[in-house]
Amino acid sequence: MLSAKVSAALNKQIELEAASSQYYLSMASWGETQGLNGVSTFLYEHADEERMHMLKLIKFVNERGGHGIVPSLKQPPVTFKSVKAVFEEILKHEIMVTNEINNLVETTLKEKDYTTHNFLQWYVSEQIEEEALARQIVDKLKLIGDDKSGLYFFDRDLESMAAKTKGQMDKAKGQR
Numbered sequence: 753m754l755s756a757k758v759s760a761a762l763n764k765q766i767e768l769e770a771a772s773s774q775y776y777l778s779m780a781s782w783g784e785t786q787g788l789n790g791v792s793t794f795l796y797e798h799a800d801e802e803r804m805h806m807l808k809l810i811k812f813v814n815e816r817g818g819h820g821i822v823p824s825l826k827q828p829p830v831t832f833k834s835v836k837a838v839f840e841e842i843l844k845h846e847i848m849v850t851n852e853i854n855n856l857v858e859t860t861l862k863e864k865d866y867t868t869h870n871f872l873q874w875y876v877s878e879q880i881e882e883e884a885l886a887r888q889i890v891d892k893l894k895l896i897g898d899d900k901s902g903l904y905f906f907d908r909d910l911e912s913m914a915a916k917t918k919g920q921m922d923k924a925k926g927q928r
């Protein structure tokens with residue numbers, strides 16, 4: 753059984769994962785309107801991945817006798833300055849999410865909830881990957897600068913990265 757504190761903290765994380773999904777979905781839609789098919793495919797996948805993070809939490813909370821609450825969400829930004837600005841935002845956002853996961857882990861230790869602590873280790877590893885990936889993409893974009901053909905190849909690269917993410921997501925779904 754979850755304590756009131758752990759339950760509230762997990763529901764806060766559910767909200768954050770949902771907001772992340774919504775945010776990336778908005779970025780994906782913007783990318784599509786800019787003719788950036790690779791960028792938008794990658795971001796649509798990323799939005800789905802965040803939704804999966806949310807679902808995993810909802811199911812866990814319910815399994816442990818709590819109630820996973822589906823949150824209402826604020827409208828995310830709808831336009832972005834550039835592709836680089838989008839990925840810099842993602843990196844910033846993921847660093848914030850990592851901090852929130854760490855706070856959540858700390859709450860479970862204070863509450864001596866070792867089951868939830870164990871469950872959250874998946875999120876701890878996932879955040880390492882998400883931050884590393886966002887950092888890698890921002891670095892690539894810095895190298896490309898204003899080079900239009902560089903951006904064209906970058907967009908194509910992201911399309912194949914999206915296919916990889918989809919594969920990982922399907923695997924994670926299978927493990928749920």
Ligand code: OFO
Pocket residue numbers: 769772801802805845846849878879882
């Ligand atoms: Fe859920 O990992 Fe990003 O936000």
